[in-house]
Amino acid sequence: MTATELYNELNYVNHSREKRNYYANLMINNPNLIPKLLDILFKVDDKISPRAAWVFEFMCSKNIDFVVPHLSTFTQNIKYVHIDAAVRPVAKVCELIAMAYKNNHKKITNALTQTHKELIIETCFDYLINDEKVAPKAYSMTTLYIFGKEYDWIYPELITILERDFTLQSAAFKARAKQVLKKIK
Template identity: 30%
Template sequence: MNLKDTLPEYNSQAETQRILHWIDGSPQHFAELMDVFFDGNTRKNQYAAGIMIHCIDRWDFLITPYIEKLILNLRSDGLHDAIKRNTVRVLQNIEIPEDLHGILAEICFTYLSNPTEAVAIKVFSMTIIDNLTQFYPELKEELHFILEEQFPFQSAGFRSRAGKILKK
């Protein structure tokens, strides 16, 4: 299957299941999905991002070769929220190579501090930063400051995750 040509532009549960069945843990098939994910900024990229999440939920080992590219892609201008959201969602649950910690922390602090950023992107970013505080305890102070500052003005989802992090 040539996923780049056959992936529809709009999300369909049946199509998602068909693609997941085709990928079935195959690194080669997953590579085709990731080619679509990284190819520009279209509806197909957004749809590929959603399928990527389903794949990583089932076969988390597939994402390892793409960690650096995922993080560096977050520095791209004009990324759609779906790309950012699904990327940080994946990154919050995997081990990040040490040489990428600084870049990722910078990106996540930028998302977290941006008043116009979508709530889900902020929530996943705060989790990533919280994960990084295991290696860099000095990040806790800055994270707590931002969370406390934004806490009264954010959504219930933000406050729930922030509350759990602040209690630690």
């Protein structure tokens, strides 16, 4: 399948689990398509970008190993993603990577470099500080909590942001922030 064919196929992806699952399995069964999927995901001003992000998230949820060869591409480009519908799945993939790292998932722990972690951390702080929806903020809190065990400067920054924004945010933000603050303290 060419990049153009994949791009056209992504027109059929919608919010249904069935469609996202179908295309995630297509990627898993054809890993040579993943770089093409990422190219589409990182065409950040394109309306198809979020659809690629949904498929990438589902693929990573099914098997995080498929992100490993693409960690550099993913981490170097996530800061450019800005369409709300694409930001949420990107933040979720960051959380999935952090969770795998926390759980000593061998392929992730071996492949995840200092630079990868720093790029994820930077993006997650941006999601917390910027005017993003609650889901990316919640995923970012979890990701930062996990990496905060390794980087001692994260918790003071995270606490400051969560406490500062607490009264201004939604109930969902407050619930996740309470959870994270409780774990930190």
